[in-house]
Amino acid sequence: MRIYFLTILSLVLFVSCNTDPNKQVDEGKVIENKYYSKEIGWSIEIPKGWNVTNRNVTQEREDKGLKAVNEANGINYDISGLKQLISFQKDRFHIFSATSEKCEIEYEGEYEENKILVKQLLYNTYANNGIKFDTISSTEIIDNLEFDLFHITIYDPKGNVILYQDFYSRFINGLDFGVNLNYIDEKEKNELMKVWKNSKFD
Template identity: 55%
Template sequence: MNKTIFILTIGILTMLTSCGKSDPNKTVDEGKVEKNTYTSAEIGWTIEIPKGWTVIDKEKKQAANEKGLKAIEETIESKVDYSGLKNLIGFQKNQFNIFQSTSEPFELEYEGEWEENNSKLKEILFATYKNQGIKADSSATSIEKIDGLDFYTFSFTIYSPKGAVILKQLLYSRLINGYAFSANLNYNNDKDRDELLRVFRNSKFKIK
């Protein structure tokens, strides 16, 4: 199971806030931040941190991960080992408009294993939202090319109890350089959605 997106997606609903005072290089488990650019050596990934957005504090990301983990475990009625999960870059404009990314080692035992496990993602996510009393629906899964690589992608729309849209999520995932890589783009307006998409779609990846 691709646990990284499960934890990342559910955990984001804690609505993170940022103090904005931490050294950016102390907020990631792997990679480094130089000026407005984050680079992951393991993933071979480089992304711009947009101007006016703040790198998320590591402790806040960890708290979100733990809440997401708990929600998932309640849904699947089983413990989830996420000891290999690494927080990559996360940044936000405010509590609703957020980018987060993670990686986790993934050793293939048979061809198509990652794709098979990843196809279960929406079903479990939807069940977890429902179990948490959150109204949501999802889009069809598609493939989008970013820097020449195929990424699985789909979206979730989160509703208030009265049916108003309160948050949208775009999820991207790919097996890359031996890691299950996940990126989660959360937004509540078109301007911030476009900014998040711009920086992620302009990402650079280097396959080893």
């Protein structure tokens, strides 16, 4: 089971890039403006003007998100098997990130049960941290593959929207593959959606 990490809790982090983007990923390869994961069989274009996120920034987000999830739910989840595939961002509010984790399915329906549990853990974490939010669950087709989509709208205390988060997940090649899109402005949202929906699977 994979835990989605909460970028909303680490928005103080700024854009950070590196001259060698391949040092920022655990698996896959970045060539010019394209990333390819051999394990997933997935490729995506990095939009112009967006930077591959530095591994240190990604790790700090993970640590903060994991701490929040564990404290809110009274668990001690181990993320040692989680792989960072590609993360890129325009600024601290507009972020794309993808991860994978080995997932051994022991019985029919186990993956679906885990998806429900992950959503509940997210719900508890946001609620216990006093964050106002709404959620919508649905599915979406990306390159002829159906993904589970968990959409979160986050509000400030006055009820104004401060962030949208889209969490996509699917079981692929024995891996739990997840994609997280954070956005608030329409232009950047459209850029993210375009490259994600145009990404390809072998």
